[in-house]
Amino acid sequence: MERPLRTAVLGCGARGRAYAEYSLAHPDAFELAAVADPALRGDAFPCGVKASWEEALSLPDPLDAVIIALPDRLHRDACMAALDRGCHVLLEKPVGRTWSECVEIRDAQKKSGRLVLAGYVLRYSPYYRKLRALTASGAIGDLTSIHHLVAISYDKAAHAFCRGSWGREADGTGTLVQKCSHDFDLIDWWTGSRKCLKVSSFGSLVHWRPENRPAGAAAMCADCPPAVRKACPFDAQALYVGSERLRYHFADGSDEAMRAVASSAPYGRCVYACGNDNVDHQVAVMEYEGGLTATLEMESFSKRRARKTVFYGTKGEIEADGETIVLKPFLGPDETFRPGVCGKHGGGDDRMMESFLRFARKATPARAARIFEGMLESLRMAFLAEESRKTGKTVRCGGGGAA
Ligand SMILES: NC(=O)c1ccc[n+]([C@@H]2O[C@H](COP(=O)([O-])OP(=O)(O)OC[C@H]3O[C@@H](n4cnc5c(N)ncnc54)[C@H](O)[C@@H]3O)[C@@H](O)[C@H]2O)c1
Numbered sequence: 400m401e402r403p404l405r406t407a408v409l410g411c412g413a414r415g416r417a418y419a420e421y422s423l424a425h426p427d428a429f430e431l432a433a434v435a436d437p438a439l440r441g442d443a444f445p446c447g448v449k450a451s452w453e454e455a456l457s458l459p460d461p462l463d464a465v466i467i468a469l470p471d472r473l474h475r476d477a478c479m480a481a482l483d484r485g486c487h488v489l490l491e492k493p494v495g496r497t498w499s500e501c502v503e504i505r506d507a508q509k510k511s512g513r514l515v516l517a518g519y520v521l522r523y524s525p526y527y528r529k530l531r532a533l534t535a536s537g538a539i540g541d542l543t544s545i546h547h548l549v550a551i552s553y554d555k556a557a558h559a560f561c562r563g564s565w566g567r568e569a570d571g572t573g574t575l576v577q578k579c580s581h582d583f584d585l586i587d588w589w590t591g592s593r594k595c596l597k598v599s600s601f602g603s604l605v606h607w608r609p610e611n612r613p614a615g616a617a618a619m620c621a622d623c624p625p626a627v628r629k630a631c632p633f634d635a636q637a638l639y640v641g642s643e644r645l646r647y648h649f650a651d652g653s654d655e656a657m658r659a660v661a662s663s664a665p666y667g668r669c670v671y672a673c674g675n676d677n678v679d680h681q682v683a684v685m686e687y688e689g690g691l692t693a694t695l696e697m698e699s700f701s702k703r704r705a706r707k708t709v710f711y712g713t714k715g716e717i718e719a720d721g722e723t724i725v726l727k728p729f730l731g732p733d734e735t736f737r738p739g740v741c742g743k744h745g746g747g748d749d750r751m752m753e754s755f756l757r758f759a760r761k762a763t764p765a766r767a768a769r770i771f772e773g774m775l776e777s778l779r780m781a782f783l784a785e786e787s788r789k790t791g792k793t794v795r796c797g798g799g800g801a802a
Pocket of ligand 1: 470648
């Protein structure tokens with residue numbers, strides 16, 4: 400039997416915690432050799448906790464793999480350092496904040512011959528695998544168009560893209576690349592990696608702006624008059640204490656801890672006074688080789704958190720609402736599928752870790768380079784969509800560059 404991969408988890412917030420816990424639960428596959436996070440106590444994990452990713456990577460002990468779940472701004476430096484140490488890397492999305500950061504990582508990956516797997520968990524879940532199998536099977540003939548909606552939900556969007564880490568465009572990649580790099584990856588997969596020829600995109604911040612702040616609203620929800628709070632769907636007390644839906648973001652999801660979250664910055668702030676400027680909705684329209692078109696819509700103001708997809712083909716259509724898939728051939732009866740959903744990201748997290756282990760053990764440098772190139776190509780479309788939104792022009796996708 401092969402020995403487990405000696406692994407460091409860098410950044411142990413919501414995502415890093417899931418990876419560290421997976422490693423501890425699968426000691427035959429992963430040995431949790433180091434954890435780095437300044438927000439954790441030194442004894443939070445059996446291997447101890449280092450205060451920074453640099454400290455964890457400078458330990459003299461051998462390391463096989465590094466999982467990077469740091470804030471986006473640290474992805475590039477941490478990934479370059481991990482490759483420099485000769486480690487395989489599981490790198491959370493987005494790979495880099497700009498296309499040029501992605502290219503730097505690609506060059507370092509090629510030089511090292513090591514694996515860099517982007518954290519596109521969704522393509523590992525049974526639900527998305529079923530969609531891929533159905534579209535690839537020819538069950539609806541030749542695909543003519545794909546319509547994919549990412550409904551972030553009003554509470555999650557307020558948490559992450561208004562009050563939280565991804566509110567300001569200058570601090571990251573913009574919401575589309577941050578939230579939807581998964582979806583560009585899925586669309587690329589569903590199209591059978593056909594070349595995308597052109598992309599156009601439109602989007603704006605319509606709602607969480609100072610001019611929409613209700614009369615009398617305070618800068619912090621805790622100080623807001625009760626009548627104003629009651630009428631506001633984004634009241635922090637209601638979202639963090641009165642609901643379970645955002646607690647998974649926090650290591651301590653107790654009522655007491657959530658009351659503290661709701662009454663302090665950043666999450667207790669009025670959504671109309673956060674200094675945020677990222678879009679709250681955006682659409683990207685793409686044309687592929689062979690005339691296939693795809694639309695990707697990202698929307699903050701939905702009640703349900705879901706991804707919904709409709710595929711049209713020359714012999715039928717497929718409707719998928721995030722849980723149920725209905726295959727509707729023009730000839731013959733409809734068929735319904737409900738692929739089992741278990742674990743985080745619809746079961747995608749565990750399968751991604753299994754794939755990471757398998758690839759890290761088996762992938763040759765040439766295969767590792769192909770895997771990463773494939774993942775970057777879909778991300779390039781996301782950056783090109785941003786270029787289109789900002790310039791107001793349709794962008795031609797040839798040439799290997801991006802904004
Ligand atoms: N694949 C997915 O579906 C998915 C979902 C959510 C987030 N993400 C990505 O995962 C990454 C982390 O997101 P998150 O939601 O866990 O954020 P988070 O804020 O919960 O976690 C980030 C952690 O990094 C720690 N950190 C900051 N500076 C550090 C340093 N110098 N050294 C070590 N640790 C440091 C912070 O203390 C924090 O605990 C982001 O890049 C995000 O885009 C991916």
